[in-house]
Amino acid sequence: MNNSSEEIDQGRRGFLGAAAGVASMTLAPGVLLHTIASADPRSERVTDAVRYGMLIDTTRCAEGCTACVTACNQENGLDLQQMPASMDPEKWDRQEARWIRKIKLEDNLTGRVTNLPMMCQHCEHPPCVDVCPTGASFKRSDGIVLVDRHLCIGCRYCMMACPYKARSFIHAEVEEKLTLAPRGKGCVESCNLCVHRRDNGETSTACADACAAQGHHAIIFGDLKNPESTLSKALAAMPSRQIRENLALNTGVRYSGV
Amino acid sequence: MKRIVYREWRLSPQRYWALLAGLAAIAGIGGLAFWYMEHQGHWVTGMNNEVVWGMPHIFAVFLIVAASGALNIASIGTVFGKSTYQPLGRFSALLAVALLIGGLMVLVLDLGRPDRLIVAMTSYNFRSIFAWNVILYSGFVAIVVAYLVTMVDRGFRGYYKAAGTFAFVWRLLLTTGTGSIFGFIVARQAFDTAVLAPMFIVMSFLYGLAIFMLVLMFAFSQDQRPLGPFIIKRLKGLMGIFISAVLLFILIYFLTKLYGAQNYDLVSFYLVSGGRYTLAFWFGWVILGLLAPFGILFHPALGQDRRWIAGACGLVVLGGLASMYVIIIGGQAFPMALFPGKTLLESGFHDGVGGQIAAYAPSMPEFLLGLGGVAVALIITAVGVRALQFLPESLADKDVDPHAAVKA
Numbered sequence: 001m002n003n004s005s006e007e008i009d010q011g012r013r014g015f016l017g018a019a020a021g022v023a024s025m026t027l028a029p030g031v032l033l034h035t036i037a038s039a040d041p042r043s044e045r046v047t048d049a050v051r052y053g054m055l056i057d058t059t060r061c062a063e064g065c066t067a068c069v070t071a072c073n074q075e076n077g078l079d080l081q082q083m084p085a086s087m088d089p090e091k092w093d094r095q096e097a098r099w100i101r102k103i104k105l106e107d108n109l110t111g112r113v114t115n116l117p118m119m120c121q122h123c124e125h126p127p128c129v130d131v132c133p134t135g136a137s138f139k140r141s142d143g144i145v146l147v148d149r150h151l152c153i154g155c156r157y158c159m160m161a162c163p164y165k166a167r168s169f170i171h172a173e174v175e176e177k178l179t180l181a182p183r184g185k186g187c188v189e190s191c192n193l194c195v196h197r198r199d200n201g202e203t204s205t206a207c208a209d210a211c212a213a214q215g216h217h218a219i220i221f222g223d224l225k226n227p228e229s230t231l232s233k234a235l236a237a238m239p240s241r242q243i244r245e246n247l248a249l250n251t252g253v254r255y256s257g258v
Numbered sequence: 259m260k261r262i263v264y265r266e267w268r269l270s271p272q273r274y275w276a277l278l279a280g281l282a283a284i285a286g287i288g289g290l291a292f293w294y295m296e297h298q299g300h301w302v303t304g305m306n307n308e309v310v311w312g313m314p315h316i317f318a319v320f321l322i323v324a325a326s327g328a329l330n331i332a333s334i335g336t337v338f339g340k341s342t343y344q345p346l347g348r349f350s351a352l353l354a355v356a357l358l359i360g361g362l363m364v365l366v367l368d369l370g371r372p373d374r375l376i377v378a379m380t381s382y383n384f385r386s387i388f389a390w391n392v393i394l395y396s397g398f399v400a401i402v403v404a405y406l407v408t409m410v411d412r413g414f415r416g417y418y419k420a421a422g423t424f425a426f427v428w429r430l431l432l433t434t435g436t437g438s439i440f441g442f443i444v445a446r447q448a449f450d451t452a453v454l455a456p457m458f459i460v461m462s463f464l465y466g467l468a469i470f471m472l473v474l475m476f477a478f479s480q481d482q483r484p485l486g487p488f489i490i491k492r493l494k495g496l497m498g499i500f501i502s503a504v505l506l507f508i509l510i511y512f513l514t515k516l517y518g519a520q521n522y523d524l525v526s527f528y529l530v531s532g533g534r535y536t537l538a539f540w541f542g543w544v545i546l547g548l549l550a551p552f553g554i555l556f557h558p559a560l561g562q563d564r565r566w567i568a569g570a571c572g573l574v575v576l577g578g579l580a581s582m583y584v585i586i587i588g589g590q591a592f593p594m595a596l597f598p599g600k601t602l603l604e605s606g607f608h609d610g611v612g613g614q615i616a617a618y619a620p621s622m623p624e625f626l627l628g629l630g631g632v633a634v635a636l637i638i639t640a641v642g643v644r645a646l647q648f649l650p651e652s653l654a655d656k657d658v659d660p661h662a663a664v665k666a
Binding site: 066092096118131150151152153155156169247258 | 300306307371377382387389392444445446590601603605616
């Protein structure tokens with residue numbers, strides 16, 4: 001009797017061993033992949049532990065330099081837009097999507113001239129998000145204001161409401177587009193603080209990098225909530241203001257020297 | 259006052275079908291214009307990233323505002339108990355629904371992604387006045403249809419007053435919502451004032467009444483039904499009041515703007531230096547759209563002539579379209595004050611360098627889409643009065659004027 005039970009036990013052990021082997025071979029890659037995935041910022045939930053923003057030091061913004069504009073266009077595929085054949089170039093100039101633009105100002109009283117880049121200001125209370133009927137315009141927990149291209153119906157109310165004229169409507173078909181900025185006819189878009197870089201764990205934006213590469217360092221990007229960030233230290237060290245402060249939108253992009 | 263008998267529009271089949279064919283052709287051309295703009299993209303329109311709402315919005319907002327105003331005639335009869343207006347209640351409700359559908363159609367077909375209409379109906383951001391309006395508009399159609407049922411079905415007569423009052427309150431909310439679309443835009447100097455909400459209500463009274471009178475006079479004359487001078491006189495008087503009210507609100511709007519010193523340039527833009535917008539304001543809206551019809555309606559001789567009265571209503575309609583052009587396009591064309599106290603020397607995106615106003619030249623497809631919306635509204639009205647008993651058989655003085663009846 002003992003002998004026969006030993007024989008049965010052996011069989012069970014063999015079966016259990018094989019089952020465990022098969023189970024671990026099946027599950028292990030999943031467990032492993034999960035571990036890898038959680039190390040990827042893309043799969044981490046965006047939290048409000050950070051708030052991304054910028055400081056534009058206009059005293060460093062060089063006249064005639066458009067490095068930030070060029071870099072933004074390349075990074076986000078805006079340079080891939082094609083003017084439809086038979087279109088008036090002047091009209092296209094008013095319809096082509098722009099995420100960032102250079103502006104030159106003169107103070108009426110003092111005559112002081114200032115240069116600065118203007119883009120979506122990533123408001124804490126964005127009017128575009130308030131007015132969007134479908135919720136396509138939204139603000140991420142980290143302060144980045146975005147458009148969900150699947151929800152955008154192209155009503156353009158956000159463009160009416162944006163105090164910075166920062167949004168663009170895609171008027172024509174875009175044949176070639178980047179995976180990270182899937183541009184679609186009939187939808188609205190704007191600067192997203194290079195959100196793909198945020199989600200890949202990179203710490204800068206294309207415009208800030210380009211400005212630094214020119215040696216100007218007029219654009220400082222970073223986390224407004226981290227007192228140790230270069231951005232927070234720069235903001236603490238120099239006076240800055242928001243464009244259209246009267247609207248009390250608490251913008252994420254700040255300017256000094258304006 | 260006699261019992262009012264309602265009858266279908268007894269137009270000869272040839273004339274009826276010719277009318278429908280004409281309207282259907284205009285609606286069809288509007289459909290083609292939509293197809294072209296949707297297929298090509300908005301680059302074929304005059305709209306751009308500065309002037310983002312163009313000609314279709316002028317037509318759409320005008321029709322939506324007029325829809326709410328067209329219901330006013332029914333409301334005066336029901337809510338305020340004016341028996342003279344009660345025979346016009348059914349037609350007023352039909353026209354209101356028809357104009358709203360025409361206007362909404364233009365609005366929807368001008369979306370960048372009209373194919374995503376289902377998203378607009380299933381995904382709501384309730385902070386948005388646009389989202390409220392989706393509910394206000396669809397609710398308006400449902401409520402007015404229910405109100406119509408209380409007018410025509412004796413079984414529901416007990417709910418007549420309640421339904422009429424509810425529809426009246428709803429239409430006020432609806433126009434407040436439409437006005438607020440602009441009034442709550444803080445970004446643009448021309449908007450950003452709550453005065454626009456009541457101003458839109460007053461404009462709705464006027465534009466709705468003008469369209470109502472035009473369509474009513476046309477429908478009655480085609481069918482040789484009697485339309486007495488009494489009812490015309492009442493409607494004319496009402497129009498005079500509404501014209502005065504719109505003029506008053508224009509004054510209030512500018513005074514409100516002038517009270518903030520930073521808006522002097524905006525007021526100057528509209529009244530003096532705004533080029534085509536100044537022209538559209540003075541000649542299109544104020545002189546042709548308000549003062550001229552007022553003068554015609556109350557002129558001792560011209561004010562008695564039906565053709566002149568119809569002309570005055572037509573001028574009010576054209577003035578209404580001009581008012582939308584001034585408000586909607588002018589408000590976007592005026593440069594935004596991004597940097598007060600500074601002069602813009604250069605910009606990578608226009609931004610009103612040197613005080614230049616934003617460019618917008620409406621394209622033909624935009625205009626045709628707008629006209630298509632008008633045609634759809636008129637088709638609904640024509641089919642409605644032909645198929646159902648919306649129009650009273652007679653609006654002769656003896657049938658609607660209690661005093662005339664006594665005299666007789």
